[in-house]
Amino acid sequence: METGMISATTAATTTTNKTATAKNALDKDGFLKLLVAQLKNQDPTGAGQDPNQMVQQLTSFSSLEQSQQTNTLLTGLQTQTAGLFQAQTAGLVGKTVKVDGSGFNLKSGQATMNLELASAANVTVTVRDATGNVVATLPQGHxxxxxxxxxxxxxxxxxxxxxxxxxxxEVSATGDDGKAVSFRTSLTLKVDAVTFKDNGIYLASGGNIFSLADVLEITA
Known part of the structure; x- marks a missing residue:
């Protein structure tokens, strides 16, 4: 069932794209045909003819052709750049990265998380399970x-x-004056896979998926 739905969607999308392409091609070709016909059937030296208008028409023809060539080149460069970037990103597999976020990924009785304090503070960490229940409270001291x-x-x-x-x-950080201290949390993970979807790049690590934009640091 899923394959059929994907095929139907793809076919509909392809039909829509072909229709849009055909319409754009017709508009462009129609403009060129009209312009060429007008150039063939007018005498720039005849009475009532404006040489300046002739020059403007020729300029329009040249500009249109140059714009089409530029668009073709840009599309090709964009495709090449995207492919190159994907190939480079695939090199992150096996790398250790620091990712913006918080949480404990417990494995074999071990879990760590990075904390960066703006100033010295008394820190307490509250750990919750998937249902939101508090399972542990970890005083970190000063x-x-x-x-x-x-x-x-x-x-x-x-x-x-x-x-x-x-x-x-959940992290609570307070200074000696009792006021809250700003902080930032991050996770250190090893990249298992790189996924390209929804016009974005995502990294996978131990069942966790995070965006490439969340990466703060990459190490060997």
């Missing part, structure tokens, strides 16, 4: 300004190991 790595052993408040998977994280 952390200095700059980058830190938050680690979790995958155990809940009673010390029971939790299953592997993705867990949501």
């Amino acid at each position: 952390l200095n300004r700059g980058a830190s790595t938050l680690a979790w052993d995958g155990k809940d408040a009673s010390g029971t190991p939790l299953p592997d998977g993705a867990y949501k994280v």
